[in-house]
Amino acid sequence: MTVTVARSVPEALQALAADPPPEVLAGGTDFMVEVNFARRRPEAILAVSRIDALGQWQQSDGQLRLGAGVTYTQLLEPPLAELAPALAQAARTVGSPQIRNAGTIGGNLVTASPAGDTLPVLLALDAEVELASAQGTRTLPLEAFLLGPKRCARRPDELLVAVRFPAPFGRQEFVKVGTRNAMVIAVASVCVVLDPGTGQVRIALGSVGPTPLRARAAEAYLAEQLVPQGTGPTATSAFELRDGDAALAEVRRLVAEAAQPIDDHRSSAAYRRHAVGVCVARALERLLRPAPGAALGEVAA
Amino acid sequence: MTVLERPRRATRGVGVSAPRPDGVPKVRGQFQFSSDLFAEGMLWGHVLRSPHPSARIRRLDVGPAWAIDGVRAVLTAADVPGAPTYGLEIPDQPVLAADVVRYMGEPVVAVAADHPETARRAAAAVLVDYEPLDPLVDPEDAISAPPIHPDGNVFRHLRIEHGDPEARGEVVVEGTYEVGMQDQAFMGPESGLAVPAEDGGVDLYIATQWLHVDRDQVARCLGLPLEKVRLHLAGVGGAFGAREDVSIQVHLCLLALATGRPVKMVLSREDSFFSHVHRHPARIWLRHQADRQGRLVRVDARVLLDGGAYASSSTAVISNATAFATGPYRVPNATVDGWVVRTNNPPCGAMRGFGAVQACFAYEAQMDKLAAALGMDPVQLRLANALRHGDTLITGQRIEGSAPVAQVIEAAAGAPLPAVGPEALPDVALPGGAGRTATRSRVRRGVGFAVGYKNLMYSEGFDDASEARVRLELAEDGPLATVTCAAAEVGQGFVTLARQICEEELGVERVVLAPPSTARIGSAGSTSASRQTWMSGGAVAEACRAVAGRLLERAARRLGTDPGRLVLAEGAVQALEGADALSVAELLAEGPLEETVTFHHRQTEPLDERGQGDAHVAFAFAAHRAVVDVDLDLGLVKVVQIATAQDVGRVLNPLQVLGQIEGGIAQGVGLAVMEEIVLDQGRVRNPSFTDYLIPTALDMPDVAVAALVEEPEPGAPFGAKGVGEPPTISSTPAVVAAIRAATGLPLTRVPVRPADIALATPGDPRP
Amino acid sequence: MRYELVVNGTPREVDSSWLGESLLYVLRERLGLPGSKNACEQGECGSCSVLLDGRLVCACLVLAASAVGAEITTVEGLGGEGPEDLDPIQRAFVEAGAVQCGFCTPGLVVAVHDLLRRVPQPSEWEIREAISGNLCRCTGYGRILDAVQRAARAFAEQAVTR
Incomplete structure (x- = not known):
């Protein structure tokens, strides 16, 4: 077995050009569990956690580009937490402080777990991923990147180098259900994003399908339902639903219908279906009538 | 004349919060914990375990394991020189399975190698040809099913008949309750070091709860005289009952003797879940009859425990679950049937509270149900029936020691409630915590109460x-x-x-x-x-x-x-x-x-054929009042506060008593709302800390100790009672009672899962 | 295969027969530093908490060979030289009764170091969230919370007397 510690992206891409390519180790929070439990016995490992460039981020033209090595802890801190509040809310629910210090957004994407906490947020933000190899760089929309449970479109010779999405962008809420108040895998999670300029809503669901899912029927229904509260001098930043509580109930129904949950040891399909409906309704209520500073929630100190 | 009094020092002796010497x-x-041991030239051991809950072993080929470089021993059942089986009470458990496996995780092959990874690879290389069989997984079926072990499927059936079989009360409540399989989940995994000795014997450094009983079982399986097997206590990373049975002890000694070298073994968390016994899952039916004033007249009960594949301490656990099935109350007439049976589920045995936990969840739910039927305050109903010194238990035993049941009930019930409600708590303190699921208007607070008790020391004539x-x-x-x-x-x-x-x-x-x-x-x-x-x-x-x-x-x-x-x-x-x-x-x-x-403590006696006898040395009591916040739509629960009062005899170290109370309550809270080994046809679905959830610092409530009741126990050194178990017994039913109060749901099973609340059928009867 | 790790300020040569070893295994079994504990080896208990370039991480999830060149601080690197020479956090854990079996203790001591360095006077809920990745099965966390609050006070008093 060999271990290569790359210090730059070109160095990493060169290593990945080997046949067969080495396995990529980032924060280690998923990879090392498999090694420790003898479920994975790599011949060659490429460690990318020491590539400084991967831990950087840039904002330009309304886009945020996060290097794949950005950790959950970085996402929790300003200014990233203000640029992408739902991502910060999701990051806060990942594992423990120890995991958040090591785990990376790139790792979350490549692991492609149906329960990956940042994935519904990135999906709701229409994120794109950048994949680099010695052959060049390609960009994929997230929906094309996430193929199934623990399956993604990265080729073995490619390195996921960054993820891009619009930021700052509208109002955002991430909500996650787990059976413990910390350090818990999501039983269900949702991200709802509202663009107050267009009244457009995007909804993504986690842990209720082979990959995170968009609830497009619910989004389309909401496009018809959402109206600004008050007009003219009484206009506020709040929205209301044309059909009020009945509309909220319909959203819950459409969201539950969009979910494709399974029964497992963490919960039942029926509960997951129910929970995503409740969570989307709650997230929507918060977004439609935001309390001052509420969009940020309380991001951890 | 000068009268010399024994001076009371503030910092030393009995009664002070002396700090731990370690x-x-x-x-x-x-x-130095048992996983920290080191010996020059030591090898690493690993055990291959059955992936099936029930199977015949058709063929076993260890050749491929031997072919791996660095492998020093590959042992099977044929290599066990002494008795092939061991057990705490009944030696019915194979050291290594020979022809059949009876639970998922049963040891089949033991390996020693130069490196732990080599040992793991070697174990994985062993070829085992299993013929999977239909597992026997329902304890109800086990009573009459064909035996899955030569000793049969019923570990013990015990019946208590007390008082007048014709006695009847005017108010009757009935219910069936279930307790899931809880794990002790100590932090320090099973580990140890065996060192072969020049006299042909072996020195074993091991984390255990009882060195001598391990020694006896190990020596028997090694075919060595007792003096050639020396067990030394290595640092123990928690126990809670899970180290009462032999786990890796015999394997370590076999490997050391076979290789002539020291052998260390440290189990992974997954293997740890498979290598110790768990708390017995229970199904308990109870019928309470009382008069209009709320005095208990009669209780009928049937207790069924799933013992899993091997006996462990099942016969003693069922004794407790049966004897304490009616709670710390005066019950003049009772009939209780207790069964503990063998299945192809993981073996169950000792865990903190030992049979009293399962019983308490059921009888305290019944007491609330009875209070509702009588239109009486649940605390008053308990006080009206509380045991006292001099009362007679359903086993016919008179309580000769202290029994301050009313005092612990009154103190716990009278503790101040939390100062603020869910509306004033930070988001992270609400049900769902950092997941931000809670909407305050949909969070309902509930308060519940429970009291429980348990025997101290071993019972039924055992001179421990x-x-x-x-x-x-x-x-x-x-x-x-x-x-x-x-x-x-x-x-x-x-x-x-x-x-x-x-x-x-x-x-x-x-x-x-x-x-x-x-x-x-x-x-x-x-x-x-x-x-x-x-x-x-x-x-x-x-x-x-x-x-x-x-x-x-x-x-x-x-x-x-x-x-x-x-x-x-x-x-x-x-x-x-x-x-x-x-x-x-x-x-x-x-x-x-x-x-x-x-x-020695005072001698006790076995129970007779009607379950009567002076079987217990003494008893300890505790009461718990739980305050919970429940998310009514998502079914998530945050336990906000547990107030408690406990009968301790006398406090010997206040800080250590507090530590036992808080720690015991944590395990009771865990059983109430999250802890369960999930089984599917005998297969364990969650053998990891990712999926077997125990409370974190964000889940644990404030613990308010309202009173430590000090009524010295006659015969107990310094008058002190053991304090470790009572906190775990009634904390679980108190939490569930609080969830019932918040939701109006009957909730007859623990742990209470979010779906049990969120998906409950509207119109479920209020308990 | 040989490589060097810097642990508690000292460069240490590691002679590893298998490069898949975690930092936890190397610390415990190759460098004679068993203070970091092995309760789950999957990042779900915090018993193996160490500081890696100043960041609190689980040593079980760090591939040891990838930590070449990083500064590693373990529980053995905290406190003073003498056998009774404790830092304020360690002293608070002993005095508050926060130690029972002690298996989670070293990881908690390291995690609390990280917390109090970032947030010198944490609220109760900040403490609870910061240590929520460190499982303890003995104490129910009550005395641990007390210990963290005592340590925070001790640091504040130290700062005043300076």
């Missing part, structure tokens, strides 16, 4: 003695007491208490504890059943008193007086009358003094 090495990372030796000598800087006792320190603080007792009895300032070992002293019995403070504490106290007596005799000879006219105090022997005094140091200059004693 605290400093533990905070520095220097305390403890031996201790105290040596008092003059060291360079003054008198030094050395305590030798095989009592296992598992975190509970016996090491602190043994020192406090020596300080109290001998007035010495320096006390050391010799490392517990079967090579040094006889059995101290198990660190379980809330018994070491009483039993080994008693043995240390008596040994101290014997040494003190010898000291007085020495002084009496020197002073030409009678020992009865002398007293030991303040590091000196002084005359009761007059000014004569000799320092302990002076007296020890003649040579050290050493005494070994064996302490």
Whole structure:
């Protein structure tokens, strides 16, 4: 077995050009569990956690580009937490402080777990991923990147180098259900994003399908339902639903219908279906009538 | 005449919050746990386990394992030289499975290699051809199903018939309750080091609750005489019942003897879940009958425990679950049937609370149901029926010791409620925590109450003695007491208490504890059943008193007086009358003094064919009031506060009592809302800390200790009762009662899962 | 295969027969530093908490060979030289009764170091969230919370007297 510690992206891409390519180790929070439990016995490992460039981020033209090595802890801190509040809310629910210090957004994407906490947020933000190899760089929309449970479109010779999405962008809420108040895998999670300029809503669901899912029927229904509260001098930043509580109930129904949950040891399909409906309704209520500073929630100190 | 009183020191002796003697090495990372051991040239052991809950082994080929470089031993059932099976009460469990496996995780092959990864690879390379069989997984079916073991499927059936079988009450409530399989989930995984000895025997350094009973079982399986198998206690990372049975002990010794080299084994968390017993899942039916005033007239019950594949301590667990099925109440007439059976589920045995936990969840749900049927306050109903000193239990035993049940109920019920409601708590303190699921308007607060009890020490005629030796000598800087006792320190603080007792009895300032070992002293019995403070504490106290007596005799000879006219105090022997005094140091200059004693509690007796008998030594009681916040739509629960009062006899170390109470409540809260080994046709679905959830610091409520009721227990050293188990018993039903109060749902099973609340059918009857 | 790790300020040569070893395994079994504990080896208990370039991480999830060149601080690197020479956090754990079996203790001591360095006077809920990745099965966390609050006070007093 060999271990290569790359210090730059070109160095990493060169290593990945080997046949067969080495396995990529980032924060280690998923990879090392498999090694420790003898479920994975790599011949060659490429460690990318020491590539400084991967831990950087840039904002330009309304886009945020996060290097794949950005950790959950970085996402929790300003200014990233203000640029992408739902991502910060999701990051806060990942594992423990120890995991958040090591785990990376790139790792979350490549692991492609149906329960990956940042994935519904990135999906709701229409994120794109950048994949680099010695052959060049390609960009994929997230929906094309996430193929199934623990399956993604990265080729073995490619390195996921960054993820891009619009930021700052509208109002955002991430909500996650787990059976413990910390350090818990999501039983269900949702991200709802509202663009107050267009009244457009995007909804993504986690842990209720082979990959995170968009609830497009619910989004389309909401496009018809959402109206600004008050007009003219009484206009506020709040929205209301044309059909009020009945509309909220319909959203819950459409969201539950969009979910494709399974029964497992963490919960039942029926509960997951129910929970995503409740969570989307709650997230929507918060977004439609935001309390001052509420969009940020309380991001951890 | 001067009357000398034994001086009460603020920082030493019995009754003070003495710090743990092992605290400093533990905070520095220097305390040696069983996984920290090292020996020159040691190998690493690993055990291959069955992936099936029930299967025949058609063929076993260890050749591919031997082909791996660095492999030093590959052992199967054929390599066990002595008895092929072991067991705490009944030796029915194979060291290594020979022809059949009866639970998922059953050991099949033991391997030793140069590196742990090599050992794991070698185990994975062994070819085992299994013929999977339909597992027997329903304990109800097990009673009549074809036996899955030569010993049969019923470990024990026990029936209690008490009072008048015709007695009837006007108000009747009935219910069936279930308890899921809980795991002790100690932090330090099973681990140890076996070192082959020149005499052909073996020294085993191991984390356990009871060195001598392990030694007996290991020696039997190795086919060695007892003196050639020496067990030494290695640092124990928690126990809670899970280290009462043999797990890796025999495997380690077999591998060391086969290779002639030291062998270390440290289980992964997954293997840990498979290698120790769990709390018995239970199905309990109860029918309570009371008069209109709320006095219990009769209780009928049927208790069914799933013992899993092997016996472990099942026969004792069912005894408790049956005897305590009606709770700490006066029940003049009762019929209780208790069954514990064999299935192809993982073996179950001891866990903190030992049978009393399952019973309490059921009988306390019934008491609330009865209170509702009577239109009575649930606390008042409990008070009206609370046991007292002198009352008779359903086993016919009269309570001769203290039983301050009413006091613990009143104190816990009267504790102040939390100052703020969910509206004033931070988001992270609400149900769902950092997941931000809660909407405050949909969070409902509930309050619930429960009281429970349990026996202290072993029961039914078992004489679980403890031996201790105290040596008092003059060291360079003054008198030094050395305590030798095989009592296992598992975190509970016996090491602190043994020192406090020596300080109290001998007035010495320096006390050391010799490392517990079967090579040094006889059995101290198990660190379980809330018994070491009483039993080994008693043995240390008596040994101290014997040494003190010898000291007085020495002084009496020197002073030409009678020992009865002398007293030991303040590091000196002084005359009761007059000014004569000799320092302990002076007296020890003649040579050290050493005494070994064996302490016994009063003898108990077995239960007769009607389940009647003076079977228990003593009892301890506790009450809990739980406050919870429930997310009504998502079914998430945050336990906000547990107020408690406990019957402790006497407080010997306030800080350690508090630690036991808070820690015990954490395990009770865990069982109430999250902890369960999930089984699917005998397969464990969540053998990891990712999926077997125990409370984190964000889940644990505030614990308010409303009272420690000190009514000294007759016969108990210093009047103190064991305090470790009662906190775990009624905390679970109190939390569930609070969730019922918030939701109006019957909730007859623990742990309460979010779906049990969120997806409950509207119109479910209020309990 | 040989490589070098810097542990508690000292460069240490590691001679590893298998490069898949975690930092936890190397610390415990190759460098004689068993203070970091092995309760789950999957990042779900915090018993193996160490500081890696000043960041609190689980040593079980760090591939040891990838930590070449990083500064590693373990529980053995905290406190003073003498056997009774404790830092305020360690002292608070002993005095508050926060130690029972002690298996979670070293990891908690390291985690609390990280917390109090970032947030010198944390609220109760900040403490609870910061240590929520460190499982303890003995104490129910009550005395641990007390210990963290005592340590925070001790640091504040130290700062005043300076």
